[in-house]
Amino acid sequence: MSSCTDLLHLNEKGLFKDIKASLSSGTKETRNILEIRDNVLYVWNADKCCMLTLNVAATRGKIGEDVPYQTLRPTDPPIFEVTNVLINDSATQLALWSRLGIAIIELPKRWGKDAVYEGGKKEILCMNHNFGDFGATTEIQRMRWHPGSTNDSHLLILTSENSFRLYECDLGDAPRLVKCWKVGRAPSSSPSKIPDFTSLGETAVDFDFATPTLRKPEMFVDKNIDEETIDWNQIEWPILVLRGNGEVLIVRGNVLLENCENPVVLGSLSMYPSTDDNYGIDSCSIMCLQTTPPIVVVAMCTGKIYHAILLREILDDDDDDRKTWSQYGSNYSLHTPDDALYVYECVELELGLLFTDDDKKYNCPIHLHCDKGNKSRYFCSHNAGIHMVSLPMVSQLEELIHDNSGNYLPSLLNQSVLQYLFSTRTKHTNIDEATPILGFGLLQEPCVLIALLHTGIVIDLSVIDLYYLPRIEQLEPIMNTAKKVNKESFDVYIKKLLRRDISQPITKIGSRSMSLSESLELLYHATNIFRTQHFVRHDKVREEISKKVRALKALKSHLLKELDTLMETKKELRQTAERLAERYEDINDKQKELARRAEEVLRLVNYKEPLMTSIERAEAEELKKMDMKIHDMQIRLEQLKKKSAQQTVHTNSTEFNEKRKEIVFTHNQEEAAKENLCHMAKNIKNLVDQVKQIKAEISLSYISKQ
Incomplete structure (x- = not known):
């Protein structure tokens, strides 16, 4: 396999070898059995009725090795042919669906090296729930996970009977029908494949969620929304519903509240500038980019794509009579909405590699895919290949929002740019030859497109956007915006030089020889x-x-x-x-x-x-007095020493006499001797304390003199 179309060498992996062997040759229409979420690739194996998973990020460092994949086997495999795979944002549940039924698979926990399921078990049995008993003539048109679900478990389904069904798919429990409401009268017959011009005008073919809004904005008119705590129930996600005849309905109301009444279905949005054909009669898909204001993309089976901005419609006083009810039968009616779609450009895809303008054009349904990592572009998959559309309007709207002066307005000179990434059809391909795209996914950081072709070959291309000009954030606020000068960086200048009107896609026309x-x-x-x-x-x-x-x-x-x-x-x-x-x-x-x-x-x-100061003289007098006291103390101390010597002699003589003769004292003599001795001990102690104090004072005085 050429390295330019298989950078990660995925065709050499065992997973895609098994997928190639399991593909059916009778597939006619583009579908999506491949999904990528958090660097993990999910692909449905129809032959073994199981889901195969592979950590694609781990394959980048192991190009020459065959990274093992895991098999998620449902406990109750679906009996219908799976045409689409859809995983929720939290990667806890995965939905398999086709026009005939839906299967919800509960994904296991991930841990260990490369964050694989259950530490790397090769095959894991997963609980799943099948449902889809909508009726013998009812088919599923489209389904999406509701972005406003707090636990990411609400699934919204659009059926061919022009009705919505909201299911709550809690982990461990069977799906529960929460709400059901209609968006139009039921068609007389169930539509088959797009385009079926007998029923396109009365059937909703696709829907998408617009940016969230407040249910009752009049409650926050005089309040600062940034400081107010808004209840989650006060937020609603409007739903844009596309009909086959090009009309776009809008559904308002918080559909997640069970005790709330059914959502309000408003009539078709006005589209400006108005046209005779209402922007086509073979619409097939719609997508709303989460910008401010939201950009709505409407695709036709002919390859035309309209880009419009959803804004509040400004009416004159003469248009008050337009606010009426539009009747659709005896038991169904629609309100006229306050919003409108302002179409600012139309681009046309080249469905197949055509060489001249006289070549016969090919029509097929267009499937729109958003890029979660870059809001300024989206992808289109169809039976003739894959396109990438870059929207400069997104960066202009960001500039409009961040421009506080109000002088900036978006320019329509920078039109959207189409890039035909690769083609599966040429003008020589037979009209009945099937060349669909079976899977589409985006691997982020860096962005790599991974697509599964009808031949079983995997295409992985590094996607580079040469047309997105990022808004440069200023490090410091500029006070004078009139003198603001932005220097164009060299990479932006090179991107502008590399812009081209026509792209040469990589051709993948199958095994047919030319x-x-x-x-x-x-x-x-x-x-x-x-x-x-x-x-x-x-x-x-x-x-x-x-x-x-x-x-x-x-x-x-x-x-x-x-x-x-x-x-x-x-x-x-x-x-x-x-x-x-x-x-x-x-x-x-x-x-x-x-x-x-x-x-x-x-x-x-x-x-x-x-000369001495007064303080020094006072201290000298004090020293003199202390000297006299010391002299007196010394005299008394000498006297005490003499008296002590006499007492010692007397004591010795007394002891000697006692040895010779026992002297017996009377009681009065003993008491008198004790009192004398106590008195003498006290006097001696006082004299010793006075001597110590005088010595200390003499030492301090001598130190201060020095």
């Missing part, structure tokens, strides 16, 4: 497109890049010289700083030495001063 004349015509057509649209622009880009490189080289050499000069200056500054630091240390040491000498001189001057 004649020499057909191959030569295809070669001439591709060569002409490359010469006029690619090579000229690439040469211009090469010249601009070379010019930019020369300018950057000259700037680089100048900056290198400036860098050398700055390095020399830095070296000189470092040397000067070191020299100044050494001088500072020397000066600091000298200053400290001078301060110490000044303190010593001041002390000596104060010490040799002939």
